[in-house]
Amino acid sequence: MTTDARLALEQVTKAFDGRTVLEDISLQLEPGELLTLLGPSGCGKTTALRIIAGFERPDSGRVMLGGREITAVPAHRRSMGVVFQAYSLFPHMTALTNVAYGLKIRRQAKPARLGRAGELLELMGLSEHAHKYPHQLSGGQQQRVALARALAVAPEVLLLDEPLSALDAQVRVQLREEIRRIQRETGTTTIMVTHDQEEALTIADRVAVMRDGLIQQLGAPAELYRQPANAFVSRFLGTVNLVPVTGDGTRIALFGQAVETVGQHDPKVPLRAHIRPEDIELSIDEAGPGMVSTVLLRGATTSIGVIWDDLVTPVRVDLPTREAGGIESGQRVRLGVRVPHVLVEPDPAATGSQKTHA
Amino acid sequence: MKTLRVTVLLLAAVFFAAPLVASAAFGFSLPGQGFTFEPLQRATGNPAFWQQVGRSVLLAVLTAVIGSVLLMGTLLWLHLRARTLLPLAEGLSVLPFVVPPVALVMGVNLVFRAIYPGFLTSLLSLVPFYVVLTMPLVYRALDSGIRAIDLRTLVDAGTSLGAGRLRLFWEILLPNLRPALLAGGLICVAMVLGEFVLASLLLHNTYPVFLAQVGQDNPRAAAALAFLTLAGTWLLLAGFARTLRSERTRS
Ligand SMILES: Nc1ncnc2c1ncn2[C@@H]1O[C@H](COP(=O)(O)OP(=O)(O)OP(=O)(O)O)[C@@H](O)[C@H]1O
Ligand SMILES: [Mg+2]
Numbered sequence: 001m002t003t004d005a006r007l008a009l010e011q012v013t014k015a016f017d018g019r020t021v022l023e024d025i026s027l028q029l030e031p032g033e034l035l036t037l038l039g040p041s042g043c044g045k046t047t048a049l050r051i052i053a054g055f056e057r058p059d060s061g062r063v064m065l066g067g068r069e070i071t072a073v074p075a076h077r078r079s080m081g082v083v084f085q086a087y088s089l090f091p092h093m094t095a096l097t098n099v100a101y102g103l104k105i106r107r108q109a110k111p112a113r114l115g116r117a118g119e120l121l122e123l124m125g126l127s128e129h130a131h132k133y134p135h136q137l138s139g140g141q142q143q144r145v146a147l148a149r150a151l152a153v154a155p156e157v158l159l160l161d162e163p164l165s166a167l168d169a170q171v172r173v174q175l176r177e178e179i180r181r182i183q184r185e186t187g188t189t190t191i192m193v194t195h196d197q198e199e200a201l202t203i204a205d206r207v208a209v210m211r212d213g214l215i216q217q218l219g220a221p222a223e224l225y226r227q228p229a230n231a232f233v234s235r236f237l238g239t240v241n242l243v244p245v246t247g248d249g250t251r252i253a254l255f256g257q258a259v260e261t262v263g264q265h266d267p268k269v270p271l272r273a274h275i276r277p278e279d280i281e282l283s284i285d286e287a288g289p290g291m292v293s294t295v296l297l298r299g300a301t302t303s304i305g306v307i308w309d310d311l312v313t314p315v316r317v318d319l320p321t322r323e324a325g326g327i328e329s330g331q332r333v334r335l336g337v338r339v340p341h342v343l344v345e346p347d348p349a350a351t352g353s354q355k356t357h358a
Numbered sequence: 359m360k361t362l363r364v365t366v367l368l369l370a371a372v373f374f375a376a377p378l379v380a381s382a383a384f385g386f387s388l389p390g391q392g393f394t395f396e397p398l399q400r401a402t403g404n405p406a407f408w409q410q411v412g413r414s415v416l417l418a419v420l421t422a423v424i425g426s427v428l429l430m431g432t433l434l435w436l437h438l439r440a441r442t443l444l445p446l447a448e449g450l451s452v453l454p455f456v457v458p459p460v461a462l463v464m465g466v467n468l469v470f471r472a473i474y475p476g477f478l479t480s481l482l483s484l485v486p487f488y489v490v491l492t493m494p495l496v497y498r499a500l501d502s503g504i505r506a507i508d509l510r511t512l513v514d515a516g517t518s519l520g521a522g523r524l525r526l527f528w529e530i531l532l533p534n535l536r537p538a539l540l541a542g543g544l545i546c547v548a549m550v551l552g553e554f555v556l557a558s559l560l561l562h563n564t565y566p567v568f569l570a571q572v573g574q575d576n577p578r579a580a581a582a583l584a585f586l587t588l589a590g591t592w593l594l595l596a597g598f599a600r601t602l603r604s605e606r607t608r609s
Contacts, residue, residue: 055518075518076517076519082515084514089515090512090530091534092534102520
């Protein structure tokens with residue numbers, strides 16, 4: 001593979017019919033890196049990918065590859081493999097000829113290209129399906145063939161647009177691990193679009209979270225999960241309790257305990273704290289202000305719903321299952337905070353906190 | 359319920375089949391002689407017959423090729439670049455149904471006689487008319503063919519693998535649009551072989567015009583030929599449907 005496949009978007013913007021879809025997107029990928037682009041439906045993920053692939057032109061900004069600007073290079077001259085959200089195999093070609101097609105365009109002799117295509121299908125575990133047509137393959141098999149087809153031309157960059165979204169959960173997990181393995185083996189710089197947060201966190205070197213055409217945060221999966229830059233990222237990556245609180249500018253009172261907030265906040269507005277279920281401490285206490293309402297075994301963890309004070313929704317606490325042994329609904333409990341800093345945002349329920357309401 | 363369905367089916371079969379059977383019976387028999395090819399042979403023995411069949415076939419092929427090329431180009435462009443114009447194009451495509459052929463000929467005649475007086479005297483001057491006449495149906499055949507494939511994704515996939523425009527068209531789109539193109543071509547053949555009004559208005563001797571003339575003095579031959587033409591068209595359609603079916607289940 002090419003060594004310097006450093007891919008970058010520089011201040012890319014794009015509007016469709018006067019509606020901005022991408023706003024000043026900048027990102028850079030190191031050679032061999034896998035970045036996932038995560039965001040809700042319609043936030044512009046596919047559009048960003050299409051601009052990189054050359055299917056769309058940005059309104060402004062630049063696309064760079066290996067230090068060269070490629071913004072104006074037509075799509076068929078860019079060295080990018082693409083796997084699409086929709087099934088995209090050529091219906092009139094077998095799996096084998098589909099995979100070999102890119103090599104045919106590159107004028108490789110027939111025996112050589114069919115040999116290479118066969119190898120790739122074998123790598124995908126599809127040898128016995130090589131001579132089938134797309135309509136004779138399952139969804140997962142089709143996407144594997146599509147991946148092999150994209151890899152056949154040894155692209156500098158691999159672009160995957162939700163390649164797994166049409167597949168069922170089990171196939172999805174299996175295939176995403178295969179994608180990661182092959183991506184590592186070939187060392188291909190890769191962007192994978194997804195709206196599944198677990199998928200994004202598990203396979204990526206870095207994750208970019210997008211919302212309404214803007215990158216909200218870009219960083220390693222653990223960084224995004226532990227230190228979300230804002231409330232959107234916090235809520236988008238996993239479960240989070242939103243607890244109405246009041247603060248004094250740098251600290252809030254949460255579960256009867258003073259906790260520092262991430263950054264400063266306006267003490268005059270009602271706030272709500274973001275706290276993940278596994279960041280809450282739970283202890284059984286006859287005189288505790290909370291009461292267990294539900295105990296839900298999920299496997300390795302157990303989720304406990306706690307009615308706290310006069311909060312309307314129960315607080316969710318996740319404990320390792322082996323620590324949750326004696327807990328039953330109806331028990332009185334006390335809650336605490338395990339993390340040093342808590343993210344807060346102005347409470348959009350403008351009536352103020354539920355406490356003053358009650 | 360079931361008897362009703364069967365009755366309706368039978369009635370329809372009789373309604374469509376009766377005239378056919380009648381014309382075949384009429385065309386392939388002579389009073390007192392029973393079954394015979396004689397009237398037919400008399401008509402096909404006329405040297406004008408083969409000449410006019412040849413003319414109509416030429417017209418049909420040219421109409422199919424020119425119409426398909428024009429419409430396929432337009433439709434691909436609309437689907438890829440200007441989707442918002444598709445409803446408008448669809449509306450425009452049925453205009454030939456609304457404009458009567460006489461008006462069409464008069465209009466074209468007015469314009470072309472001024473520019474190029476010889477235009478309408480050439481047989482090939484029928485081709486533009488036929489392209490226009492077949493447009494509504496060919497448009498639908500090609501459009502549904504395009505809608506049946508994921509055009510955008512196929513084009514993008516081919517492009518990302520390095521295919522330029524020509525390659526995309528020949529190697530990826532054409533093989534997948536072939537059924538639609540064949541259907542469009544068949545529609546052209548069927549319509550051109552049956553088109554009488556324009557050809558006779560413009561004084562061109564095509565096969566349908568010949569049929570009408572034969573009908574004047576050898577009505578049995580005309581009936582036999584009409585039957586054979588219909589049966590031939592049906593066989594073409596049936597053959598086409600079979601190729602499609604076997605293609606879908608190939609390998
Ligand atoms: N060709 C186009 N013409 C007009 N609007 C478009 C076009 N392509 C995308 N859009 C709009 O741009 C916005 C972003 O679309 P995009 O496909 O990039 O979203 P996405 O993040 O990939 O969503 P999803 O997760 O649903 O695939 C959407 O509101 C969409 O309607
Ligand atoms: Mg998308």
